Amino acid sequence: MAQSSTSGATAATERRPAFEVRSIDYVPLNExxxxxxxLGPLWFMSNAQIATLAVGVLGVTTGGNLIWSLIAIVLGVLTGTFFMAAHSAQGPQLGLPQMIQSRPQFGYVGAILVWLFAYLQYAGFNVFNTLLAADSAHATVHGGTSLWIVVxxxxxxxxAIAGYDFIHKMERWLAYGFVVFFGILTVAFFTFGFPAxxxxLGHFDxxxxxxxxxxxxxxxxxxxxYVxxxxxxxxxxxxVSRTFWWTYGGSALGAIWIxxxxxxLAAWAGKAFDAIPSLESAGNQVFDGFGAVILVFSALGLISVTALNMYGGSLTLISASDSFKRIRPTLxxxxVTISLTAAISLVGALASTKSFQTNFENFLLMVLYLFIPWTAVNLVDYFIxxxxxxxxxxxxxxxGMYGRWGWRGIAAYLIGFAAMIPFFSTGLYTGPVAEAAKGADFSLFxxxxxxxxxxxxxxxNLDIEAEVAVATKEREELEYEAVHHMRPEPGHGPHPG
Structure with missing residues (x-):
């Protein structure tokens, strides 16, 4: 890999600031x-929260039985986490946040296309996360959902403002608590009765x-x-391989579990299923009051993942702004960008309606549709x-040599997305192929x-050897500029012929 040949990436010995100072710029080796x-507990806990739980109910609530829903969950997690963890492996090698890495494929300006979709995802998930956190807090501590949305x-x-190190520590401590509380709840589920x-396995839909x-x-x-x-x-x-497996293991375990x-929970509750009340009721099967403990802890988990989304949304906004006017990526x-992201999600959550599950299902499917072509382009570019x-x-x-508009990435993305449309199956639109298949969605494939x-x-026809020569020539200067918090001027640096 480009940076893996550069050894001596030792941890910085100086005391790190309480608030992260870098954003989209390259992280030098001495930092x-x-x-x-x-990475294991970070991605375990990022999945171990109620929004993820809500993802697991859809097979049952749309007519499937529990065993086939569990099989679909395991297969879906193993599939989706593979791509997610492959992106994670890029971080240590490049020292860059995820979305800025789209420029070599989509161009300096063209990458704004996927950044817009990414930012909509951050905002959408934050609306759902804060709604669930507020409902959980209100169900136990009371005070009104609007108050808890703000809190x-x-x-x-x-x-999110504290940044990278704080978020890592926060997720590690929450992961320990999740294992205890949800471990007890999981054991209790084995004693619950489920419908006939x-x-x-013969009942497959x-x-x-x-x-x-x-x-x-x-x-x-x-x-x-943002992995x-x-x-x-x-x-x-x-x-690359160890980064991949620590990310994959933590994320897959958290996702499959919750x-x-x-x-x-959906199978046990039946037609009376409602995420927050049903979860509290299940917890109270252990002992009275344990359901409230589960909900309070769940609210903390939702707040933590909201912080991840705000952090990623901030980096995406800074990346997009930098595409129009070069800015110094400071604290x-x-x-500013985290505050703007927080304000957008706050307004969205306060203005939301009660039809959470339907909206969440449609939102998740749109996320899938928008980022399948991007993940394919990004990973093929990086690994192949x-x-x-x-x-x-x-x-x-x-x-620079990657251009302002990366026609290769943009064309592959748009054609891939267009090819998926006949296979879409959502509450908003069902493509002709999906309709002929009685609503089955094959778009991922x-x-x-x-x-x-x-x-x-x-x-x-890309001249990769010329690009590698440029990367090798720039490496020492890159380290010097990063250490001294400098940014190269436009047009600075060698280019391939």
């Missing part, structure tokens, strides 16, 4: 720190099975747009086309290979 295993938003914003036929599979896979893929934000401070000698609980810039070799300074150069293959074909 790389942290332990690889920290959850403010606390999450403060955590819940575990009948393709439409709810594929819906559950697609939504789960899409939910896991949705982490891909390397939380691995970019690690030294590059942690290797989604399976969601499916079991002040992060505070350029093999991890990037000239970092050129990524920040509006007139179309968008990934179409976008990946097209991008690979479009890149056959």
């Amino acid at each position: 790389r720190h942290g332990k690889l295993w920290h 959850a938003t403010v606390v999450a914003a403060v955590a 036929g819940s575990f009948d 393709l439409a709810p099975f594929l819906l559950q599979y697609s939504v789960v896979a899409g939910y896991q893929i949705s982490w891909a747009i 390397s934000d939380y691995s970019r401070y690690l030294p590059p000698d942690v290797t 989604m399976s609980l969601g499916a079991a 002040g810039a992060r505070i 086309v350029r093999h991890g070799h990037y000239a970092i300074e050129e990524i920040f150069n509006p007139n 179309i968008g990934l290979p179409v976008s990946a293959l097209l991008y690979w074909l479009f890149c056959r």
Whole structure:
């Protein structure tokens, strides 16, 4: 990989500031720190919260039985987490946040296309997360959902401003609590009674099975747009494979656990299912008051993942702004963009309606549709086309070798997305193929290979050797500029002929 050959990525010995000062700029080797295993609890806890639980109920609530919903959950998690973890492996090698890495594929300006979609995802998830956190708090502590929406938003914003290290520590401590509280609840579920036929493998319905599979896979893929934000401070000698497996293991375990609980909860509650009351009722089966403990802890988990979304949304806004006018990515810039992101999610949550589950299902499917082509393009570029070799300074150069508009990435993305449309199956739109298949959604199996293959074909004439030469020549200067918080001037740096 581009940076992996550069050894000596030792942790910085100086005391790190309480608030992270970097944002979208390259992290120099002397600031790389942290332990690889920290990725495990971070991504475990990011999935171990009620919004993820709500993803696991869809197979049951749309007519499938419990056993086939559980199978769809496991398969969907194993599929979607593969792509998510592959993106995580890019962080230590490049020292860059995730979305800025789209410039080599989509261009300096063209990458704004996917950044817009990414920002909509951050905002959408934050609306759902703060709503669930507020409902959980109101059901136990009371005080009104509007008050708790504000509290959850403010606390999450403060955590996001504190930044990378604080978020890692927060998620580690919450992960320990989750294992205890939800471990007890999980054991209790084995004593619950479930409807007849819940575990009948002969009762298979393709439409709810594929819906559950697609939504789960899409939910896991949705982490891909910011997963390397939380691995970019690690030294590059942690290797790609170890970074992948720590991310994959933590995320998959958290997702399968909490989604399976969601499916079991929906089957147990039946037609009376409602996420917050049903979860509290299940907790109270252990002992009176334990349901309230579960809900309070769940609210904390939702606030923590809201902080991740605000952090990622901030980096996306800074990246987009930098595409129009070069800005210095300082703590002040992060505070402004995090505050704006928090305000948008706050307004959205306060103005939302009660039809949570339907809206959440449609939102998750749209996330899946929008980011399947992007993840295909980005991963093919990194692992197959350029093999991890990037000239970092050129990524920040509006007139650099990656160009302002990356027609290869844009074309592969748009064609892949268009190819998926006949296979869409949502409450808002059902494509002709999905309709003929009684609502079964096959779009994942179309968008990934179409976008990946097209991008690979479009890149056959790229002069990768020239790009590698530029990256090698710039590396020492890159380290000097990053250490001294400098940004290269437009047009600065060598270019391939």
